[in-house]
Amino acid sequence: MTMATISARPAPESARAALSARGLSKSFGNFQAVTNVDIDIRHGRIHALIGPNGAGKSTVFNLLTKFLQPSAGTIMVGETDITRMAPAQVARLGVARSFQISATFGDMSLVDNVCVALQRQNGLAVQFWRSLASLSRLRPRAMELLGRVGLADMADHRAADLSYGRKRALEIATTLALDPKVLLLDEPLAGMGQEDVETMARLIADVARDCAVLMVEHNIKVVADIGDDITVLQRGEILTQGNYDAVSADPRVREAYMGTEDDD
CATH class of the missing domain: 3.40.50.300 (P-loop containing nucleotide triphosphate hydrolases)
Structure with missing residues (x-):
């Protein structure tokens, strides 16, 4: 494409x-x-x-x-x-926003970045003592979101290793995790x-x-x-x-x- x-x-005026x-x-x-x-x-x-x-x-x-x-x-x-x-x-x-500078956790994997963003929607946002491993139940939804932005095949890569364009796509995935x-x-x-x-x-x-x-x-x-x-x-x-x-x-x-x- x-x-x-x-x-x-097309959309109605209403x-x-x-x-x-x-x-x-x-x-x-x-x-x-x-x-x-x-x-x-x-x-x-x-x-x-x-x-x-x-x-x-x-x-x-x-x-x-x-x-x-x-x-x-x-x-x-x-x-x-x-x-x-x-x-x-x-x-x-x-209401969710992005910034001009891509904001991701560079040393974390793509899927873990999205899992962190999914915490609020799943009632885990204030449970800061949990390890990333404890968020494994969020992984299926995180993979769905990565698939939507074309990054599912890179789920376990470090965010810091992405090209600039893919970092912005990851940022979109983390924003979509908030169900805006x-x-x-x-x-x-x-x-x-x-x-x-x-x-x-x-x-x-x-x-x-x-x-x-x-x-x-x-x-x-x-x-x-x-x-x-x-x-x-x-x-x-x-x-x-x-x-x-x-x-x-x-x-x-x-x-x-x-x-x-x-x-x-």
Whole structure:
């Protein structure tokens, strides 16, 4: 399968919002980083957040995951207001995020990495005294998740020995172990070669069938191929929103963002 064969999935306009924000704003002293952002991340769809450097993408991402507290506005997970919740509380509602830097336990095997992530879903998260061997009952599910991301045949390899692209795939597997309702990906394709980009794009498209996905991404070709909904930010405000055809037809977007794949 090539990137050209990956396409956005059709979905009814009524597809429910798993994560949404209204009037989202954030200031740092006298600097207004984000102003009045409205966004809906819908179940079964990939929502891409794009814009140039300094547009406010990372700030919006961190606001939605509650790593930053908003100065104004509301954030909802389904019908639950999470505006003042701590990140750990939000995670328990099924919101999971990745980071720009892959976070895995390098000296542990792939399957043990996933088993560790599975602990919370299996009531073992606070039982820190247990050995990894005691988590063996989690291995079948861990193997299923590794299979989903194409790593089952490397289950007993050290995570540190993986290529960068495969480390990001392992990170997706550990995130899926949390059984997320909303998955937020911060530049998941950054630093990858073309082959890894294509593999990861297919993986993200597959994952989005079961949850809502928001990704901050600057690879416009990937956004065009797998993005269902796109929000374009400029100076902390929404420039436009819509599907790729609508967004790319906007003269402001074409001039500022669509002309180069390197725009962040």
